[in-house]
Amino acid sequence: MINRIDPDVTLQADAPYQGSTKLTNDYRCLVMDPELKTDTSLTGYEFVPDKNEFVHHALIFRMAADLRPTVDARDKADPGTGYGCFGGVGADEVVPSPSGMGGGTDLVAAWAPGQSSGTFPDGSGMRLNQGDFFVVQVHYHFVHAAPPDHSELALRFGKDPVDDYDDIAVTQYLAPAEIPCRPDEQGPLCDRDAMMDDLADRYGSSAPVIADGLNGMCGGTPEMNANVDEDGMSYSSCDHWALGTGQVVSVFGHMHELGVGFRLTLNPDTPDEKILLDIDRWDFNWQLNYEPADEVVIKPGDIVRAECSWDRDLINPQTEPRWVSWAEGTEDEMCYSALTTREQHWTGTEQPPDGPEIEPGLIDPITLEADSPEAAD
Structure with a gap:
């Protein structure tokens, strides 16, 4: 290259x-x-x-x-x-x-x-x-x-x-991935607890902490967030307080091989809603940094929503059925985004208010930390 x-x-x-x-x-x-x-x-x-x-x-x-x-x-x-x-x-x-x-x-x-x-x-x-x-x-x-x-x-x-130089910051916004087996799929790894033990064996003790922590931070539990419909489709979303503020430079989305759709939205479900990135035909081999067509400025107190969808039918049918969760193996899944922002110089009446106190159901993304990674046995 x-x-x-x-x-x-x-x-x-x-x-x-x-x-x-x-x-x-x-x-x-x-x-x-x-x-x-x-x-x-x-x-x-x-x-x-x-x-x-x-x-x-x-x-x-x-x-x-x-x-x-x-x-x-x-x-x-x-x-x-x-x-x-x-x-x-x-x-x-x-x-x-x-x-x-x-x-x-x-x-x-x-x-x-x-x-x-x-x-x-x-x-x-x-x-x-x-x-x-x-x-x-x-x-x-x-x-x-x-x-x-x-x-x-x-x-x-x-x-x-x-x-x-105006300072550049890169922040991440995540959502859980909880993709259970369908009713017609059976196997020991269709049990989430067994699957979590398998992740810990493969990657070390931090793997279950990350998956479970994302569920808790997004205001739910694995059981609440787990879903798969009759067509094998699964969906997840999570709202975050915006941590990186200023002018949006680029947006990046990442899933693995079951990904179907990715969306990142600023201030969803409000009159100020802006879709920052919408990929409705996911391709693992075509993951780019996308620049906004128009100027978008993120202010303290704004909300960023990450959304992902997956298709269980994309799983290799020769593999053992299992619950798919957030983890870092290619056969696991993610809902990951990186947002690059440029420092904004606020003047006069443009000065935004300080960010709000953290409320239940919304995430301050800086708080989740996994245990220090340990080598798997």
Whole structure:
């Protein structure tokens, strides 16, 4: 793949990562350091997968310089390039919240098949401080082979003083995934508790915490949110207080292979409703960052609704029937979105009110954190 930006630096892990087909869904955190000597602003980026057919998705995190010793210790303790990191980057028990912010980590971008480079609007960028570095969490899906991978992260920096740039923030908005077996499907993994035990065996103790936590945060339980109709269709939604405010730069949606439809809506069911992204024919291999056609500004107190739909008929009929829930395996599901916003300079009567107190049934996305990931037995 040819970079679509003119990068100032192209980073790789110290050596290629060698996975194994013994771990089909492999989450690996790769440390990439631009060795920043001064504060700067990130104005463009591109994740370039080396073995594209084996990279399911990647999350790029900016890491504060003071997290480097704990990341290095985690890296050193895990044989091979990088370290295992299902559920989060795992820096000193810091697990990124669903907002993508907090604990010294910030989400920079999400990559999935179909993505290319990303550039921020002129005069804006993501602030990087001296010593900051990147951890790229790569989800590898190894089925029949596991070739060594040496993916790249290309970065472009602003030429002007960092304070001259409007700040860019990337936040995440999630919804549960609870897709039960249909009445005519039977098997031990159609029981959700058994399926949760299976997730814990495969991915570690954080897997059930994430799935259960999303249900609780969205004002329900797995039983309340579980649904599948006679056609095998299942649906989920969740309303969040907007955490990233300012002008919308881009919107990204992500599901797995059962996905059918994705929608992200600002201030739903109000006179100010705006559909930010509506994908009614989901294609896993065509996941893009979409830019709004018209200017959209998110203010404190706004609400963002994430909605996803799935089709059980897309499950491989040769596999054992099972309840499908939120988890990070390709055969599991997600309802994930990333919203990129540009800092807004409010003046005069444009100044918005402070955000409201959190009310029952709505989510402050920064609060959910899973346990520090542990290796599965």
